[in-house]
Amino acid sequence: MSIAKLTASALTIAAVSASAAAARDNVQVAGSSTVLPYASIVAEAFGENFDFPTPVVESGGSSAGLKRFCQGVGEEHTDIANASRAIREKEIAACAENGVTDIIEVRIGYDGIVFASQLDGPDYTAFTEADIFNALAPKVMVDGQLVDNPHKLWSDFNPDLPSEEILAFIPGTKHGTREVFEEKVVAAGCEVTGALEAMIAGGMSEDDAEDACLAVMSDGRAVDIDGDYTETLASIDANANGIGVFGLAFYENNTDKLKVATMSGVEPTTETISTGEYPVSRPLYFYIKKAHIGVIPGLKEYAEFFVSDEIAGPDGPLAEYGLVSDPELAATQAKVADERTMNEGM
C-alpha cells in the first residue's frame, strides 16, 4: 500500500510539474559546437546584465540544431539555432512544412580554420591548398597526368615539406567545418593543380568533376574526427607527424601544445581573416524564430545583445575569444532591430 502511495505521489509530482512548465521563461538555443563558445559567452553576460534568466545553449552540430529549430513553432521548440554555415534550401523547406516560415538570419562574424601540428613535431609551418589536395585527394596530377595518388610522404610532392608520412585529422562529415575544409582547401587545391581541368577533359561533366574534387582518400591518411577539437588535439598529441584542422579560437587557447601553419604564406590571425587575406574562413550564424519574439521573454533582447558593439564588436569579448568580427555589424544590428526575416531579403 505504501508502494501504491509512492506511485500516486510520483504521478502527482509529474503532473504538477508538467502543468507548471507551461510558461517557458528562458531562451533556448541549440546547434553548432563552433558557435557554442561564443553563444555561451553572450548568454552568460546576458544573464548578468538583464533580468531575464540565462539562456540555455545546447551543442550537437549545425545540422542537428537546424533540424530541431525547424520542428515547429511553440514553447517546446528551440528559439534559436546556431550554425557554422548558412541554412540550406532543403532546411528552409523543412521549416516551412512545420510552420516555421519567418526566420531571421543573423551573421555574427567569421571563424578562421587553421592547420596546426604538435609544437615539437616536424616543421609543418607552411601549406598551400595544393599541398593539402596532393596529400589527401584520391586522384592527383603527376607530370601533367591525372593518376591515383602515389604520394606517401609530404616531401613526395613538395620538397619544402618534411619527409614525414602523410597523416591528417580532419573534421567528420557532421561538422560544418568539414564543408569549409572541402570547399576552401581541397577543391581550391584541385583547381590550382589543374586536376579539375584534367577531369573535365577526361570526359566528366563539370558538376561531377567539382564533386570529385571534394573527395578525400579513405586509406587511413585522412582521419575523420567526429568529436570536438579536443579529440583532434589528443590525436595530434599521440601522432607527432599528424596535422589537424582546428578553429582559430581553439588554437589560440592551446598555443602551448600546437603550432600553426600558414596557408599560401598568410598566417591566420583575426586581422588576416577579417581582411580576407587568409583564405580559409567561414561566416557563423544564428537563426531566430520570429514567431517566438514577444512570446519567449528576452529573445529579442538576447539577439540584440549578441550583435551589439560591446559584444560582437572588434574589442568585445567574442573577438577576444577568437571570433573575427563582422565589418558589416551595423547592418546586422539594424536587421535584428527591425526583425527582418529571410523572406524580406537583406
Next chain:
Amino acid sequence: MTDASMGATPAAKGSLTTEDARTKKRNAAEKRFQMYGIAAIGAGLFFLLVLLVSILSSGLGAFQQTFIEVPVYLDPAKLDKNGNRDPAEMAKVSTFGYGPLIEQAIFAQVEANGIATPLDSSKDMKALISASAAAQVRDVVLANPDLVGETVSFRMLAASRVDGYLKGRVQREDVARDKNIDAEHLDLTDAFVDAGIVAKQFNIDFVIGADASESRPEQAGLGVSMLGSLFMMIVVLVLALPIGVAASIYLEEFAPQNRWTDLIEVNISNLAAVPSIVFGILGLAVFIQFAHLPQSAPLVGGLVLTLMTLPTIIISTRASLKAVPPSIRDAALGLGASRTQSVFHHVLPLAMPGILTGTIIGLAQALGETAPLLLIGMVGYIATNYPDGLASGFMDPNSAMPAQIYEWAKRADPAYYERAWGGIIILLLFLMTMNIIAIILRRRFERRW
C-alpha cells in the same frame, strides 16, 4: 629378515616427510596458481592506484582558485550619473561599465606597492582578472546602492591564465605565444603574490557554483548540475523502486510458472545488458518527440535512467526475495495469513536490506551514466540557473554531474580540463558514499539462514 624388511619398505621414495616428484609438481602448481592470483590482485591494485593518483593529481587543483583582493573605488560619475542612487537606473550600467573601475583599482595597487612593471596603463590589468569580477561588483552595487562613492574591498577571481601560472599549468616559455597573457603579467603576478594581494584559496564555488562560459573557466562550478543529478535521482527512486519491487514480488511470489513468465524473465535479464545509449534514443523518441516533455529536463533524464535502472532493481529484489526461506512463508500461511499478508508482513521486511542495497547500487549506476543524457540534450551551456522550487527543478533545463564533466573535458581552454578532473573527484565521492551505505545496510540488517 632382510627380505622381510625389504618387503615392508618396498618404495622408499614414498614418504610423508620427503616429497616425491609428483607431489612436488602438484605443490608447485598450487603455489604457482596462488602467485598468479596474487599477481592479478596486485595488478588490479596497481591500476587502481594509478587511477586514483592521476585523478587526484589532476583534479585537486580545481578545489583551489587564485583570488585577487583589492579595494575598488565605486566611482559615482561612472555608476550613477544622475546621482539619485536609483537601482533601476543604475542597472543600465552594464558589466562593461564596471570593467574599467576594477582595472584601475588593480593598477592603483601596482603604484601603491611600488612594483616596477613595464605595464603602464590600467587597461593592461585586464588580463589578470576574471571577466566575472565585473558582474560580482555590479551585483553588490545594485544590491547596496549606497556604496557608490565609497571604496569597497572585493575578493575577485583571477583570470584562468594567472591561476594556471600559480598552479604550474601555464609555463613561462609557453606564454610568449599566448595572446591572452604576457610574461610581464606573470612578473606582476609574482610581485602581487609577494604583496599578499594575489593568493590561492579554497574555492567553495567549484562545488556549489553554476557553469560558466568558455572564456571564464575560473568561475565554473558543479553545483547546479549536482542539483540536476539530485532531481533525476529523485525521479528514479520514486519510479524505479515501487515499480521494480512490485514487479519482482508478483513474479517471485504470485505469478504462475509458465511460458509467459519465463519470457518476461529472460527479457528482464536481457534488458539489464542493453547499452545505456539505447535508452537515450528511446527517451528522445518517446518522452521528447512523442510526449513533448521539455528537452534537457531532469524529469526526462530521470525517466530514461529509470528504464535503465529497473532491471537492476528487479533482479536484485528477486534474488533477495528468493533468499527468504520458504519456511517463513509456510509458517505465516499455516497461522492463517493470506498470501498478501505473508509477503508484506514477513517476506518483504526480511528481504528489505537486499532490496535497498540493490536499489542504491542501481542509483549509483544511474548517477554516473552519461550516454543517454547526451541524446536528450543535457550537454552544452545548460547548468546556469539554480532551480527555484520543485517544479522548476524537474522541468527547467539542467545538466547532470557526469554530463557536465564531459562538457568541461571538451572545452578549448586547458583550465577546463582541470575542472573536469575535479568534477570526477566529486562524482567519485558521491558514488563511494552510496556504495558504503549499501555495504553498511547489507552488513547490519541482512539475515542469514
